[in-house]
Amino acid sequence: MxxxxxxxxxxxxxxxxxxxxxxxxxxxxxxxxxxxxxxxxxxxxxxxxxxxxxxxxxxxxxxxxxxxxxxxxxxxxxxxxxxxxxxxxxxxxxxxxxxxxxxxxxxxxxxxxxxxxxxxxxxxxxxxxxxxxxxxxxxxxxxxxxxxxxxxxxxxxxxxxxxxxxxxxxxxxxxxxRTTPPAVTAASGIDALVHGIEAYLSVNASPLTDAFALQAIEKIARNLPEAYAKPTNLAAREEMAVASLMAGMAFGNAGVGAVHALAYPLGGRFNMAHGVSNAVLLPYVMRENKVACVDRLAVIAEVLGVKEIGMGASEGADQAISAMERLCDQVHIPSNLREFGIRRADLTAMAEDASKIDRLLKNNPRPLERDTILSIYERAWAGRSV
Ligand SMILES: NC(=O)c1ccc[n+]([C@@H]2O[C@H](COP(=O)([O-])OP(=O)(O)OC[C@H]3O[C@@H](n4cnc5c(N)ncnc54)[C@H](O)[C@@H]3O)[C@@H](O)[C@H]2O)c1
Ligand SMILES: [Fe+2]
Structure with missing residues (x-):
């Protein structure tokens, strides 16, 4: 290819x-x-x-x-x-x-x-x-x-x-x-993380985009909490700036997938900041994607330092998704859609809109139909504890 x-x-x-x-x-x-x-x-x-x-x-x-x-x-x-x-x-x-x-x-x-x-x-x-x-x-x-x-x-x-x-x-x-407010640091930093993850899992990933994507994921996981907590820490800001650039080079060529597609209606209908909508959806979409990209998720777990020796790919993939959740928690991004005033009744129209964003969905490791998208929104709406 x-x-x-x-x-x-x-x-x-x-x-x-x-x-x-x-x-x-x-x-x-x-x-x-x-x-x-x-x-x-x-x-x-x-x-x-x-x-x-x-x-x-x-x-x-x-x-x-x-x-x-x-x-x-x-x-x-x-x-x-x-x-x-x-x-x-x-x-x-x-x-x-x-x-x-x-x-x-x-x-x-x-x-x-x-x-x-x-x-x-x-x-x-x-x-x-x-x-x-x-x-x-x-x-x-x-x-x-x-x-x-x-x-x-x-x-x-x-x-x-x-x-x-x-x-x-x-x-x-x-x-x-250095002057970026913490909430913007958090949202835009997770956006960059999602660019790296979705580019690495994209059906259009290539050796070049993989290199940039994995470096970006590693740098963001290591530096985002510091850049968020201590905005003037220049070393953390420098690592984040390069990671964001690398993630851009990765997704600019491999594309992003379902996290971004499902985030678009949240921005369009509820004015949620782009990075926040991506962050909320990330683990829910990853759990749906897992079956189609378990080995690549396990590599992400290695990069994130959460795959222990001897751990199988499936458990590694689960660890990677949990690590993504923890990172979003660390920078205080809510983990469910209810907290943004979205009603359960809104989800059907959102799923209808998202299912039409073929430009992004076609990059996703597995095809997602409207009903599956609705079920992802429902889980993201209910939140982790349900
Ligand atoms: N073109 C692409 O490849 C691409 C990729 C991802 C997202 N986007 C889009 O980018 C937009 C989001 O961009 P963003 O996350 O960078 O946020 P943003 O540009 O919307 O900025 C958010 C707020 O932070 C302020 N701000 C930014 N930098 C600052 C700094 N250093 N000091 C003080 N204030 C600062 C801005 O003035 C603004 O008020 C969305 O519209 C999203 O859809 C584009
Ligand atoms: Fe984005």
């Missing part, structure tokens, strides 16, 4: 990587870029990291990104880009800012409606030059070919998926994540 591996054109990592921003702006010949971010990033003092590099140049700032951005945010960002006559995009922030920027960079080169570009391979040409600077660890959006947007009418999150979205430069400067 032939595998293709794609990523951002250039990736810079390590504390201080942001100091290379100025030379990348010049290399990409951005004469009047638009900086895409949100008010929290400005408040945290991170916007200055970009404006320092832009000193002496003309530029604009779009500050209106919202968490889990809606189509309307991208429309507004395009308007600002066009009205300001900009020629490139610099994104700084979490996945929400990066995805808004990626979608906008492509959309400004397209004359039709934004909705035309939602789906797989529907973006006709490469967008304007794009530099992505993540401040969470994270979505891995700085190296993936996808922008996830909220379709508020359909109450679903939807993906714009195209290689034309791959950033020209990803600058992963871990010190930028």
């Amino acid at each position: 032939v595998h293709i591996f794609k990523s951002a054109y250039k990736i810079m990592t390590g504390v201080g990587a942001i100091s290379h921003l100025g030379s990348e702006i010049a290399r990409l010949k951005m004469n009047h870029p638009l900086v895409v971010t949100d008010k929290m990033i400005k408040k945290a003092g991170l916007l200055e990291e970009v404006t320092v590099a832009l000193a002496g140049r003309s530029y604009g700032i779009f500050l209106e990104v919202e968490p889990e951005p809606a189509f309307s945010v991208v429309e507004a960002c395009k308007q600002t880009f066009v009205a300001g006559g900009h020629d490139g995009v610099i994104a700084i922030g979490g996945g929400s800012a990066l995805d808004t920027a990626k979608a906008t960079a492509a959309y400004v080169r397209y004359n039709g409606a934004l909705a035309d570009l939602i789906g797989t391979d529907l973006v006709p040409t490469k967008g304007v030059p794009l530099i992505a600077i993540p401040t969470t660890a994270g979505t891995g959006s700085e190296v993936t070919n996808i922008a996830i947007l909220s379709d508020n009418d359909a109450k679903l999150k939807k993906g714009m998926v195209s290689d034309h979205l791959l950033p020209d430069v990803a600058i992963v400067s871990p010190e930028l994540s």
